[in-house]
Amino acid sequence: MIISSAKPFEEILKLLKDEDDIFIIGCNACAAKLHVGGEPEVTMMQQRLEVNGKNVVGWVIPSAACSVASFDSLVEKNPAIREAKAILVMACGSGVSIIAGVTDIPVYPSNNTESLGGRSQGEVIPRLCAMCGDCTVYYFGGICPKGQCPKQLLNGPCGGSMEGKCEVDTDKDCVWDRICSRLEKMGRQDLMEKVWLAEEIEGQILCRN
Ligand code: SF4
Ligand code: SF4
Secondary structure (H helix, E strand, C coil): CEEEEECCHHHHHHHCCCCCCEEEECCCCHHHHCCCCCHHHHHHHHHHHHHCCCCEEEEECCCCHHHCCCHHHHHHHCHHHHHCCEEEECCCHHHHHHHHHCCCCCEEECEEEEEEEEEECCEEEEEEECCCCCCCHHHHCCCCHHHHCCCCCCCCCCCCCECCECCCCCCCECHHHHHHHHHHHHCCHHHHHCCCCHHHHCCCCCCCC
């Protein structure tokens, strides 16, 4: 799941200050699950834009904004998009980019894309994976330090953890504490014996959201 959050409405209004006849595109995948691009949020956005003097010509919520085949497929769902002079996409950056690729109408984002995360037992969990392109999460018991340790340490903890909490993200448990417990539960402490060399690490850690 791509984790995104809604931009402040004032920022969206500023983005759209020279635009009118706006069409809104939501996303029934991640953004809907995160309550930043499903029907309730899209209709609320329509109302708020209209209250602020903008004409909203229509809206649509594709099953996934990042998987829209063509402009015609959007027209099929709601022909009012032909009247649009601007499109507001309530999805992650991937959805915004895909929509921008199928139309010449200016496309604006309503969300900030933050990380690759997930949702479990009703809880949204950000930064599960840093999308390094070389998945080695098995060595860490399925808990990725590239995505979840603020220092992206692969050879064990930094030593700054206090009472099991991360010294950087102090409200979170130290990722290495969790990795050790998990490997212990799996009976695979041997995996911790692997030493990651600089050349193995280099190029794997591409980003941290
Ligand atoms: S090893 Fe790479 S691909 Fe696998 S979870 Fe971590 S960051 Fe993501
Ligand atoms: S306390 Fe743990 S999670 Fe935090 S930076 Fe250090 S090793 Fe990483």
